[in-house]
Amino acid sequence: MSENMSSLQLLTWITGSILLQLAIYLGIGFWRHWAEYLALRHKIVDLEVAVSPLKVASATEALPAAWAGLRAFRVTRKTMEDTAQTICSFELVPQDGQALKPFLPGQFLTFSLDIPTESGATQPVVRCYSISNAPDPSHYRVSIKLAPAPANTQLPAGRSSNFFHDHVVEGSLLQVRAPAGHFYLDRDDAPVVLIGGGVGITPMLSMLHWCLSQQPGREVWLFYGVRHSQELVMQTQLETLAAAHPNFHLHFCLSDTDPEALAGQKYHLRGRVDVALLRALLPLKPYHYYICGPTPMLQSLVPALEDWGVQDSRIHYEAFGPASIQRKKTASLSHSGASNEAYVASDIMVTFAKSGTQVAWHVDAGSLLDFAEANGIHVDSGCRAGGCGSCQTTITSGEVTYRQTPDFDPEPGNCLLCVCTPKSSLTLEA
Ligand SMILES: Cc1cc2nc3c(=O)[nH]c(=O)nc-3n(C[C@H](O)[C@H](O)[C@H](O)COP(=O)(O)OP(=O)(O)OC[C@H]3O[C@@H](n4cnc5c(N)ncnc54)[C@H](O)[C@@H]3O)c2cc1C
Ligand code: FES
Structure with missing residues (x-):
């Protein structure tokens, strides 16, 4: 009994x-976890200070245009980049042999093309293409995606991209x-997330390349979304960079592929780039997000990042065509002290002289380019961001105001419709 007790x-x-x-x-x-959590929160506050608006503003000052007007360039290499x-x-x-001044990584070039037509004449076409290499005094590189004719239509294929390819x-x-x-x-050192969808990879x-060479310690993530791996450009180069730089985290996101294609592929993820994926993979840090891709990608990702709590000033994006993104706040898009008075409801009338159309301006019209197009008036356009000059239009009477300082300097008496709104009633040569 006592033995039982002692066992018990x-x-x-x-x-x-x-x-x-x-x-x-x-x-x-x-x-320990609580202490780590508190330390991380403290670190985030520090980083918030490190990327204060003042610092970002001074780090993102635009460079003056490297040259005025057009400059001749010779194509020295043409390379097909994807298996598709x-x-x-x-x-x-440059044909003049002069060294190229640095540009800001993400900027684009504007090409003034004379494209042969079926009648044997040429047609002037202006198109913008992002520079896809890091600043280099010897050359630029652009990477151009073929725009095929829309399926089951008689519409022509994309003029500039087919001209380049063919x-x-x-x-x-x-x-x-x-x-x-x-x-x-x-040029800050805050961690950065680059997101490229399809050919939107080019500015990324x-x-x-600039980041890895000029800011070797900076944490950088690249999420590259395509339908399947045949559409990936420079896959091996990217994988080599990821293997060489522990601070560079690479993910190819394949939206339309069978699971076998993913087997053994270290850098591949299945699905689209969305906030659920970012939440699952990114540590808790105040990243800057740079996004370029098709309109639906921007329209879903930008508001989702805002909903996730990413500060407006940390979300930067570009579309390669018209894209209207619903922002919660729009302040970060303005780079100038341009007046917003034209957004106030008014009795401003806009007359398009060539088309003989007169329409009342309204507050939700967007830019004068959007307004012209919405009223069936064709105006040439390229960048839709004040950079290429394609939408330059003569003002016969009245005044305009700019939403942001244009990179392209319009000739006296002209305006860039894509980035301006009327300040008074206006007559335009369009
Ligand atoms: C800032 C910026 C950077 C860019 N960077 C890049 C880049 O790095 N790489 C890149 O590939 N592109 C880039 N683009 C896009 C590029 O500028 C062109 O828009 C693109 O190459 C298509 O031009 P395109 O002349 O070939 O096609 P377009 O002639 O403009 O035609 C576009 C599409 O519309 C179809 N189409 C033709 N006529 C009609 C019609 N009547 N109705 C409906 N559809 C029609 C065409 O078949 C084609 O599919 C960028 C754009 C911008 C604004
Ligand atoms: S479309 Fe390029 S400046 Fe307006």
Whole structure:
């Protein structure tokens, strides 16, 4: 009986000490995690200070245009970049032999093309292409995706992209405007997330290469979304960079692929780039987000990032065509002290002289370019961001105001419809 009692006591003692050890272990674990959590919160506050608006503003001052008007460039290399054979890179060297001034990674070039027509004449076409290499005094590189004719229609295929793929060869001369655009990587050291969808990868490539060479310690993530791996450009180069730089985290996101294609592919994820994915992979840090991709991607991702709590000033994006993104706040898009008075409801009338149309301006019209198009008036456009000059239009009477300082300097008596609104009743040569 006493032997039984002592066994029971021993068992109770062993169980008690195990429970006590467990409690101590859990207590220490909890305490450590709590301390780490508090330290991380503290670190975030520090980082918030490090990327204060003042610092970002000074780090993102635009450079003056590297040259005025058009400059001749010779194509020195033409390279097909993807196995689907849809994206082709062109390396461009200035014909005058002068070194190229640095541009801001993310900026684009504007090409003034004379494209042959079926009648044997040529048609002037202006198009913008993001620079896809890091600033380099010897050359620029652009990477251009073929725009096919829409399926089951008689509509023509994309003019500029098909011209580049089919007619521009090594040795061709092209007329180019200086790098421009407000979508470029800040020079801060805050961690950065680059998101490229399809051919929207091009400015990200420039940002990435610049970042890895000029800011070697900066934490940088690249999420590159395509439908399947045949559409990836420079896959091996990107994988080599990721293997060489521990601070560079690479993820290819394939939205339309069978699971076998993912097997053994270290950098591949299945699905689209969305906030659920970012939440799952990114540590808790105040990242800057740079996004370029198709309109639906921007329209879903930008508001979702805002809903997640990412500060407006940390979300930067560019679309390669018209895109209307619903922002909660729009202040960060303005780079100038331009007046907003034209957004106030008014009795302003806009007359499009050539088309003989007169329409009342309204507050939700967007830019004068949007307004013209919404009223069936065709105006040439390229960047839709004040960078290329394609939408330059003569003002016969009245005044305009700019939403942001344009990179392209319009000739006296002209305005850039894509970035301005009427200040008074207006007559335009359009
Ligand atoms: C800032 C900026 C940077 C850019 N960077 C890049 C880049 O790095 N790489 C890149 O590839 N692109 C980039 N783009 C897009 C590029 O400028 C062109 O818009 C793109 O190459 C298509 O031009 P395109 O002349 O080939 O096609 P377009 O002739 O403009 O036609 C576009 C599409 O519309 C179709 N179409 C033609 N006529 C009609 C019609 N009547 N109705 C409906 N559809 C029609 C065409 O078949 C084609 O699919 C950028 C754009 C901007 C604004
Ligand atoms: S469309 Fe490029 S400046 Fe207006």
